[in-house]
Amino acid sequence: MDLINATCQTIVMVAISLVGAYVFGIPLGVILVGTRKEGIFPNRFWNAILGWIVNTIRSIPFIILLVALIPVTRFLLGTGIGMAAVILPLIVACVPFVARMVETSLLEIDKGMIDAAVAMGASKLQIFFNIYLPESIPSLVRGAAITCIALIGYTAMAGMVDGGGLGQYAIYKGYYQYQYDQVIYTVIILVVLVEIIQLGFISLAKRLDKKRGNIK
Amino acid sequence: MVKVSHLSKDFETKEGKLEALHDVSFEIKAGEIFGIIGKSGAGKTTLLRILSQLERPSGGEVLINNSVIAKGDKVITNNKIKKTMGVVFQGYNLLMQKTVARNIEFPLKIAGVNKTKWDKRVNDLLRFVDLEDKKEAYPATLSGGQKQRVAIARALANSPKILLLDEPTSALDTLSTSAIISLLQKINQEEQVTIIIVTHEIGVVKKLCQRIAVINEGKVVDYGTVQEVFANPSNIATKQLLGV
Structure with missing residues (x-):
């Protein structure tokens, strides 16, 4: 296992998990906002249940979740080890994280805009698709940077189930083979990755955000 | 065109019940520019929000184009009526x-x-x-x-047949205010739109409105044509607004 290979494994794990986390996290975040007392489809029961599930999963450290989910992973994928076996726990760990991020972004929307739409006679779905989503996109993109960086941290634990990636590489080379230079290279690559992600998402959010008056 | 009868609105606050509107009644005729005036916290915006069906009243009745849009503590959501009304909010929204x-x-x-x-x-x-x-x-x-x-x-x-505006000039300079006043006059005359304007600016009222209702502490304290009310203000709140 070389450094380039490990880097690629980390990127693949992060990319797939990020997509998976948003596919499930966005609807969950929307339901969390929508079922609030003042939401577009208020339902106190479901809001409490989903809020509790989200908080419970978020309170479990990833390394424990990874191990706890091995039977589920084995049942679904036929194996409890390898990269595929890490992606499922990564998604499970990140969905509640993304859901809360989406919830925060949606709640940032100026209530005045909603008033304007209600006064025009807009339906709840029209309000959702025309105001909530488009108005919160820059904030959602900024949130994606945080999720992505958190995911890199989680992938470091993939080595526990032989999932590969930079975390496993650093432990293998540094802890077992005393090649400390390789650990330093790993750290440098991680720092660069985080910087690229942060800069990339933030500049994308800036380009998308018309609220700041930076676009004609 | 717009008929407000014995309208009341209470808010539940930590300190207890807050009476934002109390027994408010007035009528607005088709094609006129009507001013709802009063100082901050008088209940003007609450009234406008009830007229635009954003707020539920606690009692009374609101009729727009002979359709009941609020009765008692219920809002009768009428999207048909909503589409005959345009609302301009204080923060533009x-x-x-x-x-x-x-x-x-x-x-x-x-x-x-x-x-x-x-x-x-x-x-x-x-x-x-x-x-x-x-x-x-x-x-x-x-x-x-x-x-x-x-x-x-x-x-x-x-x-729309009715245009509701909440403090449309309060954040603007003199030049922009004049431009907005001219625009509203043009809308009223050329498009025959009834205009309901909530404001605390007497200058704007004098230039723009034909009739007004002065609101103070949730009650209508003066009501009539601008000339009548300004010539003979009956209430101290109106006098304060006029600076007399």
Whole structure:
């Protein structure tokens, strides 16, 4: 296992998990906002249940979740080890994280805009698709940077189930083979990755955000 | 056109019940410019929010075009009536991630107007409010007066019969205020739109309104033509507003 290979494994794990986390996290975040007392489809029961599930999963450290989910992973994928076996726990760990991020972004929307739409006679779905989503996109993109960086941290634990990636590489080379230079290279690559992600998402959010008056 | 009878509105607060409106009654005739005036906290915005069906009253009745839109503590949501009304909010409430054109066509989209008609309507409205060069601009790049004109154009998109405005000039300088007053007069005369304006600015009321209701502590304390009320203010609150 070389450094380039490990880097690629980390990127693949992060990319797939990020997509998976948003596919499930966005609807969950929307339901969390929508079922609030003042939401577009208020339902106190479901809001409490989903809020509790989200908080419970978020309170479990990833390394424990990874191990706890091995039977589920084995049942679904036929194996409890390898990269595929890490992606499922990564998604499970990140969905509640993304859901809360989406919830925060949606709640940032100026209530005045909603008033304007209600006064025009807009339906709840029209309000959702025309105001909530488009108005919160820059904030959602900024949130994606945080999720992505958190995911890199989680992938470091993939080595526990032989999932590969930079975390496993650093432990293998540094802890077992005393090649400390390789650990330093790993750290440098991680720092660069985080910087690229942060800069990339933030500049994308800036380009998308018309609220700041930076676009004609 | 608009008939408000014995309207009341209470808010539950930590300190107890707050009476925002109490036994408010007045009538607004078709085609007039009517002012709802009073100092901050008098209940003007609450009244406007009830008229635009954003707030539920606690009692009384509101009729718009002979349709009951609120009775007792119930709002009778009537999207047909909503589409005959345009509302301009104090903070403009424009969609910040959408261009001026997309903001103005938003009510058309909501009302299900055929997409092929949007562009012409937007262009007509931009010409009407004199903002043709800002069609593709985003609200963040506009001045307060320009944002207000976009908000007015948006409120006019579905050719409403009634235009409700909450403090439309309070954040504007003298020049922009004059421009908005002229625009509202043009809307009233050329488009025959009934205008209901909530304001605390006496100068604006004098230039624009034909009749007014003065609200103080949730009650109508003076009501009549601008000349009548200003010549013989019966209540101390009106006198304070007039500075006499």
